[in-house]
Amino acid sequence: xxxxxxxxxxxxxxxxxxxxxxxxxxxxxxxxxxxxxxxxxxxxxxxxxxxxxxxxxxxxxxxxxxxxxxxxxxxxxxxxxxxxxxxxxxxxxxxxxxxxxxxxxxxxxxxxxxxxxxxxxxxxxxxxxxxxxxxxxxxxxxxxxxxxxxxxxxxxxxxxxxxxxxxxxxxxxxxxxxxxxxxxxxxxxxxxxxxxxxxxxxxxxxxxxxxxxxxxxxxxxxxxxxxxxxxxxxxxxxxxxxxxxxxxxxxxxxx
Amino acid sequence: xxxxxxxxxxxxxxxxxxxxxxxxxxxxxxxxxxxxxxxxxxxxxxxxxxxxxxxxxxxxxxxxxxxxxxxxxxxxxxxxxxxxxxxxxxxxxxxxxxxxxxxxxxxxxxxxxxxxxxxxxxxxxxxxxxxxxxxxxxxxxxxxxxxxxxxxxxxxxxxxxxxxxxxxxxxxxxxxxxxxxxxxxxxxxxxxxxxxxxxxxxxxxxxxxxxxxxxxxxxxxxxxxxxxxxxxxxxxxxxxxxxxxxxxxxxxxxxxxxx
Numbered sequence: 001x002x003x004x005x006x007x008x009x010x011x012x013x014x015x016x017x018x019x020x021x022x023x024x025x026x027x028x029x030x031x032x033x034x035x036x037x038x039x040x041x042x043x044x045x046x047x048x049x050x051x052x053x054x055x056x057x058x059x060x061x062x063x064x065x066x067x068x069x070x071x072x073x074x075x076x077x078x079x080x081x082x083x084x085x086x087x088x089x090x091x092x093x094x095x096x097x098x099x100x101x102x103x104x105x106x107x108x109x110x111x112x113x114x115x116x117x118x119x120x121x122x123x124x125x126x127x128x129x130x131x132x133x134x135x136x137x138x139x140x141x142x143x144x145x146x147x148x149x150x151x152x153x154x155x156x157x158x159x160x161x162x163x164x165x166x167x168x169x170x171x172x173x174x175x176x177x178x179x180x181x182x183x184x185x186x187x188x189x190x191x192x193x194x195x196x197x198x199x200x201x202x203x204x205x206x207x208x209x210x211x212x213x214x215x216x217x218x219x220x221x222x223x224x225x226x227x228x229x230x231x232x233x234x235x236x237x238x239x240x241x242x243x244x245x246x247x248x249x250x251x252x253x254x255x
Numbered sequence: 256x257x258x259x260x261x262x263x264x265x266x267x268x269x270x271x272x273x274x275x276x277x278x279x280x281x282x283x284x285x286x287x288x289x290x291x292x293x294x295x296x297x298x299x300x301x302x303x304x305x306x307x308x309x310x311x312x313x314x315x316x317x318x319x320x321x322x323x324x325x326x327x328x329x330x331x332x333x334x335x336x337x338x339x340x341x342x343x344x345x346x347x348x349x350x351x352x353x354x355x356x357x358x359x360x361x362x363x364x365x366x367x368x369x370x371x372x373x374x375x376x377x378x379x380x381x382x383x384x385x386x387x388x389x390x391x392x393x394x395x396x397x398x399x400x401x402x403x404x405x406x407x408x409x410x411x412x413x414x415x416x417x418x419x420x421x422x423x424x425x426x427x428x429x430x431x432x433x434x435x436x437x438x439x440x441x442x443x444x445x446x447x448x449x450x451x452x453x454x455x456x457x458x459x460x461x462x463x464x465x466x467x468x469x470x471x472x473x474x475x476x477x478x479x480x481x482x483x484x485x486x487x488x489x490x491x492x493x494x495x496x497x498x499x500x501x502x503x504x505x506x507x508x509x510x511x512x513x514x
Contacts, residue, residue: 057409077415087410091428091505104414104424132505 004033004188005054005156010063012049022213024049026063029207029216033155034186038199040245041209042254047192048160050214054190055079055158067156077105079156080149080187084164086141087148088133094120094144095129098151105152112151119147123177139170143177150181157182159191163198175201179227196249200241201228208248217248295475304479310464315483317460321377322449322491325384329441333389334434337396354393362386363451370456380452380460387448388441395437399430432506435499442495446488461487 011025024046031037039047052058054065056072065072080101081087088097098116099109120126123143133141142162149157159178163171179202182189193199199206200222208217222241224232232238249255263270277297283289284296291299304311336354340346366383373379403426411421453462461484468476499506 052409055409055413057412075412075415077413079413081410081413083406083409085404085406087406089407089425089429091503100424101414104411104416104420106416134505 003030005031006066013061024214036189038191038203038206040199045209046214080154081158082149082162084161086145157189300478303475321380325381326445329385329388333392341400383452384448391440392437399433442492
Protein backbone atom coordinates (compact mmCIF):
# COMPACT_ATOMS: atom_id res chain seq x y z
CA UNK A 1 0.00 0.00 0.00
CA UNK A 2 1.18 3.48 -0.77
CA UNK A 3 1.73 6.09 1.89
CA UNK A 4 -0.95 8.53 3.02
CA UNK A 5 1.02 11.54 1.78
CA UNK A 6 3.68 11.16 -0.88
CA UNK A 7 5.86 14.08 -1.85
CA UNK A 8 7.98 13.28 -4.91
CA UNK A 9 10.92 15.38 -6.13
CA UNK A 10 9.09 18.52 -5.05
CA UNK A 11 10.84 21.78 -5.95
CA UNK A 12 10.06 25.48 -5.78
CA UNK A 13 11.78 28.32 -7.59
CA UNK A 14 10.45 31.84 -7.12
CA UNK A 15 10.74 34.46 -9.86
CA UNK A 16 12.53 33.85 -13.15
CA UNK A 17 15.62 34.87 -15.06
CA UNK A 18 18.06 36.92 -13.02
CA UNK A 19 15.67 37.31 -10.08
CA UNK A 20 15.34 33.56 -9.74
CA UNK A 21 15.44 32.30 -6.15
CA UNK A 22 15.70 28.59 -5.58
CA UNK A 23 13.62 28.25 -2.41
CA UNK A 24 13.19 24.54 -1.85
CA UNK A 25 13.92 21.05 -3.02
CA UNK A 26 13.95 18.80 -4.78
CA UNK A 27 12.81 16.59 -1.92
CA UNK A 28 10.95 13.32 -1.53
CA UNK A 29 8.97 12.63 1.65
CA UNK A 30 6.47 9.97 2.69
CA UNK A 31 4.09 10.47 5.58
CA UNK A 32 1.83 7.88 7.18
CA UNK A 33 -1.71 8.47 8.30
CA UNK A 34 -1.87 9.71 11.89
CA UNK A 35 1.81 10.52 11.97
CA UNK A 36 3.17 13.66 13.65
CA UNK A 37 6.02 14.88 11.45
CA UNK A 38 8.15 17.91 12.20
CA UNK A 39 9.92 19.82 9.48
CA UNK A 40 12.91 21.37 11.17
CA UNK A 41 15.31 23.85 9.67
CA UNK A 42 16.87 27.30 9.91
CA UNK A 43 14.80 30.31 8.93
CA UNK A 44 14.59 30.90 5.19
CA UNK A 45 15.23 27.24 4.30
CA UNK A 46 11.87 26.90 2.57
CA UNK A 47 10.10 24.76 5.14
CA UNK A 48 6.97 26.93 5.06
CA UNK A 49 7.11 26.79 1.27
CA UNK A 50 7.11 23.00 1.51
CA UNK A 51 4.10 23.05 3.82
CA UNK A 52 2.09 25.33 1.53
CA UNK A 53 2.91 23.18 -1.49
CA UNK A 54 1.78 20.05 0.36
CA UNK A 55 -1.51 21.82 1.14
CA UNK A 56 -1.93 22.81 -2.49
CA UNK A 57 -1.93 26.46 -1.46
CA UNK A 58 1.21 27.16 -3.48
CA UNK A 59 2.09 25.74 -6.91
CA UNK A 60 5.30 23.78 -7.14
CA UNK A 61 7.84 24.37 -9.88
CA UNK A 62 8.31 20.64 -10.40
CA UNK A 63 7.54 17.36 -8.71
CA UNK A 64 4.23 16.31 -7.22
CA UNK A 65 2.26 15.83 -4.02
CA UNK A 66 -0.17 12.94 -3.62
CA UNK A 67 -2.75 12.30 -0.92
CA UNK A 68 -4.00 8.73 -0.85
CA UNK A 69 -2.80 8.32 -4.46
CA UNK A 70 -4.56 11.46 -5.66
CA UNK A 71 -2.35 14.21 -7.08
CA UNK A 72 -2.83 17.63 -5.48
CA UNK A 73 -3.36 20.41 -7.98
CA UNK A 74 -5.31 23.04 -6.05
CA UNK A 75 -5.98 23.97 -2.42
CA UNK A 76 -6.72 20.91 -0.27
CA UNK A 77 -9.84 21.42 1.79
CA UNK A 78 -9.77 18.54 4.26
CA UNK A 79 -7.04 20.28 6.22
CA UNK A 80 -6.70 22.53 9.24
CA UNK A 81 -4.04 25.19 9.05
CA UNK A 82 -2.33 27.39 11.60
CA UNK A 83 0.35 30.04 11.28
CA UNK A 84 2.64 32.12 13.46
CA UNK A 85 0.24 35.03 12.89
CA UNK A 86 -3.15 33.59 13.73
CA UNK A 87 -6.16 33.52 11.46
CA UNK A 88 -8.62 34.88 14.02
CA UNK A 89 -10.67 37.78 12.71
CA UNK A 90 -11.06 40.73 15.13
CA UNK A 91 -14.81 41.18 14.55
CA UNK A 92 -15.76 37.76 15.87
CA UNK A 93 -15.51 36.27 19.34
CA UNK A 94 -13.50 33.13 20.01
CA UNK A 95 -16.64 31.06 19.43
CA UNK A 96 -17.48 33.11 16.33
CA UNK A 97 -14.01 32.50 14.94
CA UNK A 98 -14.33 28.77 15.40
CA UNK A 99 -17.74 28.97 13.74
CA UNK A 100 -16.16 30.86 10.83
CA UNK A 101 -14.29 27.69 9.88
CA UNK A 102 -17.62 25.80 9.87
CA UNK A 103 -19.54 28.53 8.05
CA UNK A 104 -17.00 28.78 5.27
CA UNK A 105 -17.30 25.03 4.82
CA UNK A 106 -21.09 25.19 4.77
CA UNK A 107 -21.44 23.01 7.89
CA UNK A 108 -24.39 23.29 10.25
CA UNK A 109 -23.42 25.35 13.31
CA UNK A 110 -26.05 23.75 15.53
CA UNK A 111 -24.46 20.32 15.18
CA UNK A 112 -21.16 21.64 16.41
CA UNK A 113 -22.02 23.69 19.51
CA UNK A 114 -21.23 20.92 21.96
CA UNK A 115 -18.04 20.13 20.12
CA UNK A 116 -16.97 23.75 20.29
CA UNK A 117 -17.58 23.75 24.03
CA UNK A 118 -15.54 20.58 24.45
CA UNK A 119 -12.58 21.68 22.41
CA UNK A 120 -12.49 25.04 24.21
CA UNK A 121 -12.57 23.22 27.51
CA UNK A 122 -9.69 20.98 26.48
CA UNK A 123 -7.45 24.03 26.00
CA UNK A 124 -8.83 25.90 29.05
CA UNK A 125 -10.60 28.56 27.00
CA UNK A 126 -14.18 27.73 28.02
CA UNK A 127 -14.47 30.96 30.02
CA UNK A 128 -13.31 33.01 27.07
CA UNK A 129 -15.68 31.76 24.37
CA UNK A 130 -17.44 35.12 24.12
CA UNK A 131 -14.34 37.30 24.25
CA UNK A 132 -12.83 38.99 21.22
CA UNK A 133 -9.31 38.00 20.13
CA UNK A 134 -7.82 41.38 21.09
CA UNK A 135 -8.99 40.79 24.66
CA UNK A 136 -6.83 37.66 24.90
CA UNK A 137 -3.12 37.14 25.46
CA UNK A 138 -0.95 35.86 22.63
CA UNK A 139 -0.96 32.35 24.04
CA UNK A 140 -4.73 32.28 24.40
CA UNK A 141 -5.11 33.56 20.85
CA UNK A 142 -2.97 30.70 19.54
CA UNK A 143 -5.03 28.22 21.52
CA UNK A 144 -8.20 29.67 20.04
CA UNK A 145 -6.61 29.46 16.59
CA UNK A 146 -5.79 25.82 17.27
CA UNK A 147 -9.45 25.14 18.07
CA UNK A 148 -10.39 26.93 14.85
CA UNK A 149 -8.01 24.71 12.88
CA UNK A 150 -9.27 21.50 14.53
CA UNK A 151 -13.03 21.95 14.86
CA UNK A 152 -13.98 20.28 11.56
CA UNK A 153 -11.87 17.20 12.37
CA UNK A 154 -9.47 17.58 9.45
CA UNK A 155 -7.45 14.55 8.47
CA UNK A 156 -4.37 16.72 8.10
CA UNK A 157 -3.19 19.55 10.33
CA UNK A 158 -0.57 21.95 9.05
CA UNK A 159 1.20 24.00 11.67
CA UNK A 160 3.59 26.72 10.52
CA UNK A 161 5.57 27.82 13.58
CA UNK A 162 2.36 28.33 15.53
CA UNK A 163 4.25 28.99 18.76
CA UNK A 164 6.89 31.23 17.20
CA UNK A 165 5.83 34.45 18.85
CA UNK A 166 5.09 33.12 22.32
CA UNK A 167 7.20 33.18 25.46
CA UNK A 168 8.95 30.01 26.62
CA UNK A 169 6.50 29.16 29.40
CA UNK A 170 3.43 29.59 27.24
CA UNK A 171 5.02 27.51 24.51
CA UNK A 172 5.61 24.69 26.96
CA UNK A 173 1.99 24.75 28.06
CA UNK A 174 0.51 24.87 24.57
CA UNK A 175 2.79 22.09 23.34
CA UNK A 176 1.27 19.89 26.02
CA UNK A 177 -2.24 20.94 24.91
CA UNK A 178 -1.42 20.13 21.27
CA UNK A 179 -0.04 16.75 22.23
CA UNK A 180 -3.13 15.92 24.25
CA UNK A 181 -5.47 16.76 21.40
CA UNK A 182 -3.35 14.95 18.84
CA UNK A 183 -3.28 11.78 20.95
CA UNK A 184 -7.08 11.78 21.11
CA UNK A 185 -7.91 12.58 17.47
CA UNK A 186 -4.79 11.25 15.73
CA UNK A 187 -4.78 13.53 12.71
CA UNK A 188 -1.75 13.59 10.46
CA UNK A 189 0.30 16.60 11.48
CA UNK A 190 2.99 18.46 9.59
CA UNK A 191 4.66 20.78 12.04
CA UNK A 192 7.04 23.41 10.75
CA UNK A 193 9.42 24.72 13.38
CA UNK A 194 12.93 25.89 14.11
CA UNK A 195 12.88 24.68 17.70
CA UNK A 196 14.76 21.42 18.04
CA UNK A 197 13.32 20.63 21.44
CA UNK A 198 9.79 21.26 20.25
CA UNK A 199 10.29 18.96 17.28
CA UNK A 200 11.70 16.14 19.40
CA UNK A 201 9.03 16.47 22.06
CA UNK A 202 6.06 16.34 19.72
CA UNK A 203 6.95 14.24 16.71
CA UNK A 204 7.11 10.64 15.58
CA UNK A 205 9.65 11.75 13.04
CA UNK A 206 11.75 14.86 12.47
CA UNK A 207 12.79 15.88 8.96
CA UNK A 208 15.92 18.01 8.98
CA UNK A 209 16.08 20.62 6.23
CA UNK A 210 19.37 22.17 5.08
CA UNK A 211 19.84 25.95 4.64
CA UNK A 212 18.44 27.38 1.40
CA UNK A 213 17.75 25.90 -1.02
CA UNK A 214 16.18 23.51 1.48
CA UNK A 215 16.88 19.84 0.89
CA UNK A 216 16.39 16.95 3.23
CA UNK A 217 19.53 16.25 5.20
CA UNK A 218 18.10 13.26 7.06
CA UNK A 219 15.07 12.00 8.88
CA UNK A 220 15.19 11.01 12.52
CA UNK A 221 12.60 8.73 14.04
CA UNK A 222 11.87 9.74 17.62
CA UNK A 223 11.35 6.55 19.55
CA UNK A 224 9.91 7.85 22.82
CA UNK A 225 6.55 6.99 24.40
CA UNK A 226 3.64 9.47 24.50
CA UNK A 227 2.63 11.57 26.33
CA UNK A 228 6.02 13.16 26.41
CA UNK A 229 5.94 15.07 29.65
CA UNK A 230 8.62 16.76 31.71
CA UNK A 231 10.02 13.46 32.87
CA UNK A 232 10.69 12.27 29.35
CA UNK A 233 12.18 15.61 28.46
CA UNK A 234 14.70 15.11 31.26
CA UNK A 235 15.62 11.61 30.09
CA UNK A 236 19.00 10.81 28.57
CA UNK A 237 17.41 9.59 25.34
CA UNK A 238 15.60 12.88 24.79
CA UNK A 239 18.81 14.81 25.29
CA UNK A 240 20.58 12.45 22.93
CA UNK A 241 18.07 13.21 20.16
CA UNK A 242 18.40 16.93 20.73
CA UNK A 243 22.19 16.75 20.70
CA UNK A 244 22.39 14.70 17.54
CA UNK A 245 20.14 17.19 15.73
CA UNK A 246 22.16 20.09 17.06
CA UNK A 247 25.28 18.49 15.63
CA UNK A 248 23.74 18.32 12.17
CA UNK A 249 22.90 22.02 12.16
CA UNK A 250 26.26 22.84 13.67
CA UNK A 251 27.85 21.18 10.67
CA UNK A 252 25.98 23.63 8.41
CA UNK A 253 27.14 26.56 10.52
CA UNK A 254 23.54 27.41 11.42
CA UNK A 255 24.14 27.09 15.15
CA UNK B 256 -26.88 61.13 33.74
CA UNK B 257 -23.82 59.35 34.98
CA UNK B 258 -22.50 59.31 31.44
CA UNK B 259 -23.12 63.03 31.15
CA UNK B 260 -21.20 63.76 34.34
CA UNK B 261 -18.35 61.61 33.08
CA UNK B 262 -18.42 63.49 29.79
CA UNK B 263 -18.27 66.84 31.57
CA UNK B 264 -15.49 65.54 33.79
CA UNK B 265 -13.35 64.46 30.86
CA UNK B 266 -14.23 67.41 28.64
CA UNK B 267 -14.10 70.30 31.08
CA UNK B 268 -10.79 71.56 29.76
CA UNK B 269 -12.17 71.78 26.25
CA UNK B 270 -15.34 73.49 27.45
CA UNK B 271 -13.29 75.98 29.43
CA UNK B 272 -11.15 76.63 26.39
CA UNK B 273 -14.18 77.40 24.21
CA UNK B 274 -15.75 79.66 26.83
CA UNK B 275 -12.43 81.48 27.22
CA UNK B 276 -12.01 81.77 23.46
CA UNK B 277 -15.41 83.39 22.93
CA UNK B 278 -15.00 85.69 25.95
CA UNK B 279 -11.65 86.83 24.66
CA UNK B 280 -13.17 87.45 21.23
CA UNK B 281 -16.15 89.34 22.68
CA UNK B 282 -14.12 91.69 24.88
CA UNK B 283 -11.08 92.22 22.70
CA UNK B 284 -13.29 93.97 20.09
CA UNK B 285 -14.03 97.06 22.24
CA UNK B 286 -10.64 96.69 23.93
CA UNK B 287 -8.60 96.96 20.73
CA UNK B 288 -11.21 99.11 19.04
CA UNK B 289 -11.70 96.76 16.08
CA UNK B 290 -14.26 98.17 13.61
CA UNK B 291 -17.45 96.11 13.20
CA UNK B 292 -17.09 95.82 9.44
CA UNK B 293 -13.76 94.03 9.97
CA UNK B 294 -14.63 91.69 12.81
CA UNK B 295 -17.95 91.62 14.67
CA UNK B 296 -18.26 90.26 18.22
CA UNK B 297 -19.86 86.85 18.87
CA UNK B 298 -22.90 88.47 20.50
CA UNK B 299 -23.48 90.63 17.46
CA UNK B 300 -23.16 87.63 15.16
CA UNK B 301 -25.83 85.81 17.18
CA UNK B 302 -28.10 88.88 17.27
CA UNK B 303 -27.89 89.76 13.56
CA UNK B 304 -27.78 86.14 12.52
CA UNK B 305 -30.99 85.28 14.32
CA UNK B 306 -32.77 88.13 12.50
CA UNK B 307 -31.81 86.35 9.28
CA UNK B 308 -32.59 82.88 10.65
CA UNK B 309 -35.26 81.91 8.10
CA UNK B 310 -32.92 82.47 5.21
CA UNK B 311 -30.01 80.75 6.96
CA UNK B 312 -32.05 77.66 7.73
CA UNK B 313 -33.40 77.46 4.19
CA UNK B 314 -29.92 77.88 2.69
CA UNK B 315 -28.51 75.28 5.08
CA UNK B 316 -31.11 72.88 3.68
CA UNK B 317 -30.07 73.73 0.13
CA UNK B 318 -26.37 73.18 0.83
CA UNK B 319 -27.12 70.05 2.86
CA UNK B 320 -29.04 68.54 -0.07
CA UNK B 321 -26.13 69.16 -2.47
CA UNK B 322 -23.60 67.83 -0.01
CA UNK B 323 -25.45 64.71 1.07
CA UNK B 324 -26.55 63.81 -2.45
CA UNK B 325 -23.01 64.21 -3.77
CA UNK B 326 -21.54 62.30 -0.83
CA UNK B 327 -23.86 59.34 -1.24
CA UNK B 328 -23.22 59.11 -4.98
CA UNK B 329 -19.46 59.32 -4.34
CA UNK B 330 -19.79 56.60 -1.70
CA UNK B 331 -21.57 54.20 -4.04
CA UNK B 332 -19.24 54.92 -6.97
CA UNK B 333 -16.11 54.94 -4.80
CA UNK B 334 -16.74 51.61 -3.09
CA UNK B 335 -17.98 50.06 -6.35
CA UNK B 336 -14.91 51.11 -8.31
CA UNK B 337 -12.70 50.24 -5.32
CA UNK B 338 -13.94 46.65 -5.26
CA UNK B 339 -13.81 46.33 -9.05
CA UNK B 340 -10.22 47.60 -9.18
CA UNK B 341 -9.15 45.36 -6.27
CA UNK B 342 -10.46 42.24 -7.97
CA UNK B 343 -9.52 42.96 -11.59
CA UNK B 344 -5.87 43.03 -12.62
CA UNK B 345 -6.79 44.82 -15.87
CA UNK B 346 -8.50 47.67 -14.02
CA UNK B 347 -5.65 47.77 -11.53
CA UNK B 348 -3.24 48.49 -14.38
CA UNK B 349 -5.45 51.03 -16.14
CA UNK B 350 -8.01 52.79 -13.96
CA UNK B 351 -5.96 52.72 -10.76
CA UNK B 352 -2.93 54.72 -12.01
CA UNK B 353 -5.40 57.04 -13.77
CA UNK B 354 -7.21 57.69 -10.48
CA UNK B 355 -3.94 58.18 -8.61
CA UNK B 356 -2.76 60.79 -11.12
CA UNK B 357 -6.11 62.61 -11.05
CA UNK B 358 -5.93 62.60 -7.26
CA UNK B 359 -3.03 65.07 -7.62
CA UNK B 360 -5.25 67.53 -9.50
CA UNK B 361 -7.08 69.98 -7.24
CA UNK B 362 -10.61 68.84 -8.16
CA UNK B 363 -12.10 72.15 -7.18
CA UNK B 364 -10.33 73.69 -10.21
CA UNK B 365 -12.97 71.99 -12.36
CA UNK B 366 -15.78 73.83 -10.59
CA UNK B 367 -16.03 76.87 -12.95
CA UNK B 368 -16.11 74.49 -15.93
CA UNK B 369 -18.96 72.47 -14.49
CA UNK B 370 -20.92 75.61 -13.70
CA UNK B 371 -20.44 76.80 -17.27
CA UNK B 372 -21.47 73.40 -18.66
CA UNK B 373 -24.42 72.61 -16.43
CA UNK B 374 -25.68 76.00 -15.26
CA UNK B 375 -26.64 77.34 -11.85
CA UNK B 376 -28.83 74.47 -10.63
CA UNK B 377 -28.38 71.59 -8.24
CA UNK B 378 -26.58 69.27 -10.64
CA UNK B 379 -23.20 71.03 -11.05
CA UNK B 380 -22.87 71.35 -7.25
CA UNK B 381 -23.62 67.68 -6.75
CA UNK B 382 -21.09 66.78 -9.44
CA UNK B 383 -18.41 68.87 -7.74
CA UNK B 384 -19.13 67.28 -4.35
CA UNK B 385 -18.94 63.84 -5.99
CA UNK B 386 -15.63 64.75 -7.57
CA UNK B 387 -14.18 65.99 -4.28
CA UNK B 388 -15.41 62.96 -2.29
CA UNK B 389 -14.89 60.19 -4.83
CA UNK B 390 -11.09 60.00 -4.80
CA UNK B 391 -10.39 59.59 -1.08
CA UNK B 392 -13.16 56.99 -0.97
CA UNK B 393 -12.02 54.96 -3.98
CA UNK B 394 -8.30 55.07 -3.12
CA UNK B 395 -8.92 53.97 0.47
CA UNK B 396 -11.31 51.26 -0.70
CA UNK B 397 -8.67 49.86 -3.07
CA UNK B 398 -6.16 49.87 -0.23
CA UNK B 399 -8.74 48.27 2.07
CA UNK B 400 -9.67 45.40 -0.24
CA UNK B 401 -6.04 44.66 -1.08
CA UNK B 402 -4.67 44.48 2.43
CA UNK B 403 -6.03 41.15 3.63
CA UNK B 404 -3.28 39.26 5.46
CA UNK B 405 -1.59 36.40 3.69
CA UNK B 406 -2.61 34.05 6.51
CA UNK B 407 -6.32 34.83 6.19
CA UNK B 408 -6.12 34.40 2.42
CA UNK B 409 -4.56 30.94 2.82
CA UNK B 410 -7.07 30.13 5.55
CA UNK B 411 -10.14 30.77 3.44
CA UNK B 412 -8.58 29.01 0.46
CA UNK B 413 -8.13 25.93 2.63
CA UNK B 414 -11.87 25.87 3.40
CA UNK B 415 -12.90 25.71 -0.25
CA UNK B 416 -15.50 28.45 0.32
CA UNK B 417 -16.93 30.28 -2.69
CA UNK B 418 -15.67 33.74 -3.59
CA UNK B 419 -19.01 35.29 -2.70
CA UNK B 420 -19.09 33.67 0.73
CA UNK B 421 -15.49 34.67 1.40
CA UNK B 422 -16.26 38.20 0.32
CA UNK B 423 -19.05 38.68 2.84
CA UNK B 424 -17.49 36.64 5.67
CA UNK B 425 -13.92 37.91 5.49
CA UNK B 426 -12.99 40.39 2.78
CA UNK B 427 -15.73 42.94 3.36
CA UNK B 428 -15.57 43.15 7.18
CA UNK B 429 -11.76 43.17 7.06
CA UNK B 430 -11.86 46.09 4.61
CA UNK B 431 -14.36 48.27 6.48
CA UNK B 432 -11.94 50.05 8.88
CA UNK B 433 -9.74 51.30 6.05
CA UNK B 434 -12.85 52.18 3.98
CA UNK B 435 -14.05 54.39 6.80
CA UNK B 436 -10.78 56.33 6.73
CA UNK B 437 -11.81 57.39 3.23
CA UNK B 438 -15.47 57.94 4.19
CA UNK B 439 -14.45 60.29 7.00
CA UNK B 440 -11.95 62.21 4.94
CA UNK B 441 -14.57 62.62 2.20
CA UNK B 442 -17.15 63.75 4.76
CA UNK B 443 -14.86 66.58 5.83
CA UNK B 444 -14.32 67.65 2.21
CA UNK B 445 -17.93 67.34 1.09
CA UNK B 446 -19.10 70.70 2.50
CA UNK B 447 -15.96 72.37 1.15
CA UNK B 448 -16.89 71.23 -2.35
CA UNK B 449 -20.50 72.40 -2.03
CA UNK B 450 -19.52 75.79 -0.60
CA UNK B 451 -16.94 76.58 -3.27
CA UNK B 452 -19.32 75.45 -6.00
CA UNK B 453 -21.86 77.91 -4.60
CA UNK B 454 -19.26 80.69 -4.43
CA UNK B 455 -18.65 80.30 -8.14
CA UNK B 456 -22.17 80.29 -9.42
CA UNK B 457 -25.49 79.93 -7.63
CA UNK B 458 -28.55 81.80 -6.41
CA UNK B 459 -29.06 79.99 -3.13
CA UNK B 460 -27.18 78.03 -0.47
CA UNK B 461 -24.81 78.96 2.33
CA UNK B 462 -21.85 79.54 0.01
CA UNK B 463 -23.98 81.92 -2.03
CA UNK B 464 -25.17 83.66 1.16
CA UNK B 465 -21.64 84.11 2.54
CA UNK B 466 -20.28 85.55 -0.70
CA UNK B 467 -23.24 87.99 -1.01
CA UNK B 468 -23.15 89.28 2.60
CA UNK B 469 -19.37 89.61 2.51
CA UNK B 470 -19.78 91.75 -0.60
CA UNK B 471 -22.27 93.89 1.34
CA UNK B 472 -19.72 94.48 4.13
CA UNK B 473 -21.68 92.33 6.59
CA UNK B 474 -19.06 90.10 8.24
CA UNK B 475 -21.53 89.43 11.08
CA UNK B 476 -23.85 87.63 8.67
CA UNK B 477 -20.93 85.91 6.97
CA UNK B 478 -19.93 84.47 10.37
CA UNK B 479 -23.50 83.35 10.93
CA UNK B 480 -23.35 81.53 7.59
CA UNK B 481 -20.01 79.99 8.52
CA UNK B 482 -21.53 78.84 11.80
CA UNK B 483 -24.32 77.01 9.96
CA UNK B 484 -21.80 75.48 7.55
CA UNK B 485 -19.80 74.22 10.51
CA UNK B 486 -22.90 72.69 12.06
CA UNK B 487 -23.70 71.01 8.73
CA UNK B 488 -20.15 69.68 8.42
CA UNK B 489 -20.12 68.40 12.00
CA UNK B 490 -23.49 66.70 11.51
CA UNK B 491 -22.33 64.85 8.40
CA UNK B 492 -19.02 63.87 10.00
CA UNK B 493 -20.81 62.86 13.21
CA UNK B 494 -23.21 60.68 11.24
CA UNK B 495 -20.37 58.90 9.44
CA UNK B 496 -18.53 58.38 12.75
CA UNK B 497 -21.73 57.00 14.26
CA UNK B 498 -22.10 54.59 11.34
CA UNK B 499 -18.52 53.47 11.94
CA UNK B 500 -19.33 52.75 15.56
CA UNK B 501 -22.44 50.80 14.60
CA UNK B 502 -20.93 48.84 11.71
CA UNK B 503 -17.49 48.06 13.13
CA UNK B 504 -17.71 48.34 16.92
CA UNK B 505 -14.87 45.81 17.21
CA UNK B 506 -12.53 48.23 15.46
CA UNK B 507 -13.24 51.10 17.85
CA UNK B 508 -12.69 48.93 20.90
CA UNK B 509 -9.49 47.59 19.39
CA UNK B 510 -8.13 51.12 19.07
CA UNK B 511 -9.08 51.95 22.62
CA UNK B 512 -7.25 48.97 24.05
CA UNK B 513 -4.15 49.48 21.92
CA UNK B 514 -3.85 53.02 23.18
